[in-house]
Amino acid sequence: MAVTINHDKCIYCGACVATCPYLALRLREVYVEVYPDKCVDCGLCVKACPMGCITLPKK
Amino acid sequence: MSSEILGFPGIKDEYDIIIVGAGPAGALAAREAAKKGASVLVLDRRKELGAPVRCGEGLGAKYPEKFGIKLSPGAISAHINGARVIAPNLKDDIIIRTPETKGFVLDRKVFDKDLAKDAARAGASIFSKAEVYDLIQEGGKVKGVKVNFDGGKREVRSKIVIAADGAESVIARLAGMKDGVSTLYDTDYGMEYEMANVKLEENGKDFSDLIELFFGREWAPRGYTWIFPKGKDVANVGVGIGGLEAPNAIHYLHKFLADPRMKYRLGNASIIATKGGAIPVCQPLKEFVKDGFMVTGTAAHQVDPIHGGGIGLALNAGRLAGIVAGECALENKVDAASLDRYKKIWYEEEWGKFGKRLALRKVLEKMNDDDFNSILSTINDKDIDLVLEGKFAPVVQKVLVKRPQLLKVLTVLVNL
Ligand SMILES: Cc1cc2nc3c(=O)[nH]c(=O)nc-3n(C[C@H](O)[C@H](O)[C@H](O)COP(=O)(O)OP(=O)(O)OC[C@H]3O[C@@H](n4cnc5c(N)ncnc54)[C@H](O)[C@@H]3O)c2cc1C
Numbered sequence: 001m002a003v004t005i006n007h008d009k010c011i012y013c014g015a016c017v018a019t020c021p022y023l024a025l026r027l028r029e030v031y032v033e034v035y036p037d038k039c040v041d042c043g044l045c046v047k048a049c050p051m052g053c054i055t056l057p058k059k
Numbered sequence: 060m061s062s063e064i065l066g067f068p069g070i071k072d073e074y075d076i077i078i079v080g081a082g083p084a085g086a087l088a089a090r091e092a093a094k095k096g097a098s099v100l101v102l103d104r105r106k107e108l109g110a111p112v113r114c115g116e117g118l119g120a121k122y123p124e125k126f127g128i129k130l131s132p133g134a135i136s137a138h139i140n141g142a143r144v145i146a147p148n149l150k151d152d153i154i155i156r157t158p159e160t161k162g163f164v165l166d167r168k169v170f171d172k173d174l175a176k177d178a179a180r181a182g183a184s185i186f187s188k189a190e191v192y193d194l195i196q197e198g199g200k201v202k203g204v205k206v207n208f209d210g211g212k213r214e215v216r217s218k219i220v221i222a223a224d225g226a227e228s229v230i231a232r233l234a235g236m237k238d239g240v241s242t243l244y245d246t247d248y249g250m251e252y253e254m255a256n257v258k259l260e261e262n263g264k265d266f267s268d269l270i271e272l273f274f275g276r277e278w279a280p281r282g283y284t285w286i287f288p289k290g291k292d293v294a295n296v297g298v299g300i301g302g303l304e305a306p307n308a309i310h311y312l313h314k315f316l317a318d319p320r321m322k323y324r325l326g327n328a329s330i331i332a333t334k335g336g337a338i339p340v341c342q343p344l345k346e347f348v349k350d351g352f353m354v355t356g357t358a359a360h361q362v363d364p365i366h367g368g369g370i371g372l373a374l375n376a377g378r379l380a381g382i383v384a385g386e387c388a389l390e391n392k393v394d395a396a397s398l399d400r401y402k403k404i405w406y407e408e409e410w411g412k413f414g415k416r417l418a419l420r421k422v423l424e425k426m427n428d429d430d431f432n433s434i435l436s437t438i439n440d441k442d443i444d445l446v447l448e449g450k451f452a453p454v455v456q457k458v459l460v461k462r463p464q465l466l467k468v469l470t471v472l473v474n475l
Contacts, residue, residue, distance in 0.1 A: 014225075014227045014337065015226075018228065018336075018339075019243060019302075019337060023233070026229060029188075048337065050249060050307055050336075051250065052310070
């Protein structure tokens, strides 16, 4: 599993990338890419996102 | 495959120094290293340097001159003569007009490009739309980068790699540089609108040459809300909150914009740009270098812990990293011990102020809105000036007369 980014809302500011301890997110100029193999659903990026556009997978 | 056109001055296979990121830190590092005579490659992911902007764009007046930067007219959006600090009640305020509060609100799209142009003129080779996706590491040592350019992936080797990749600091972290101190709690998260048709005056008072900082948990828990003018009726209006403060920055920005007390000034404003980002407001990284590798600017957490300003510190840190890298590359001494001169000089130049401001941040974080309201109705502009200079004792005394319950929190500052 991995977090989901609402790309309609995302302003690709990179705050989530800066926050992720697992380097599971990368800023790709005009979007943020999630690497599901690295994401451990810890939710730190969800808390960090200034736009509130990241969600954890439903349990 | 990437296009191979005969004669196109593309990326070569090897350089003395590769710099990842062409923000203020990377550009100054490139300029200084190139001036020393080293061959320098700068790679930036952005297809247009400086854009999109992720910054409030405030910069102290002393920096450009100090670091040999000539601001082109287009790089300056507004000249600033002071700061206005507003209490949580949105009523009490203090206006400070001192050399420390003089400065500019920049246009970073122009400013960042100007810095890159200077680096190019000094001899650095710069490429935009060139994303570094990994490092070449051999036996635990960084030997170069892997870059995505013109649709092709390739490796470029160097004696030194400098990570100037800003808050995300993916490159610094790929090299194993972590601070081990900072956490989500010690990072600010910011959201900002550039707005037009803003009123930079109210009740006959003109705020157009002031940066305005609104304090209080109600508006920005463990941070502040700002209005930075960018013209007579244009401004960056933003908020930075401490990490882990719920729900998120945009919530607080919208709350501020919707407050009836801000209606006159912001009620009819339009949003012409949306910006955001993370700002580390903690200790700098424990180590700035390892063999063949350096970290500089916001990637190294060289950011003012009080106001989250990172441009000025990035300029100086990049400059120092570039000087040391240039010298070390030419002498072929790129081990950690040689490169560490950069950290030594940085501490000599910056730590005195930085350390004090780190302590002040910890104190400010403990205050509630009643504390802020009380303090801002007690002290004056001269007191704030003393605080900015790191002379806390007389101000603490004054505050404690009216608010003795802050005794424990504030004594830390007196003992610095
Ligand atoms: C909302 C907000 C408001 C702010 N307001 C202010 C303010 O008013 N005043 C102030 O002084 N500071 C402010 N800051 C902080 C300031 O923006 C930064 O501290 C400053 O830009 C740091 O400069 P830098 O050169 O270290 O990094 P950056 O300016 O972030 O530059 C890093 C560069 O590296 C590039 N890069 C990153 N990763 C890669 C990669 N893998 N490959 C290639 N290129 C890469 C990026 O594209 C970027 O161009 C604010 C920050 C935010 C988020």
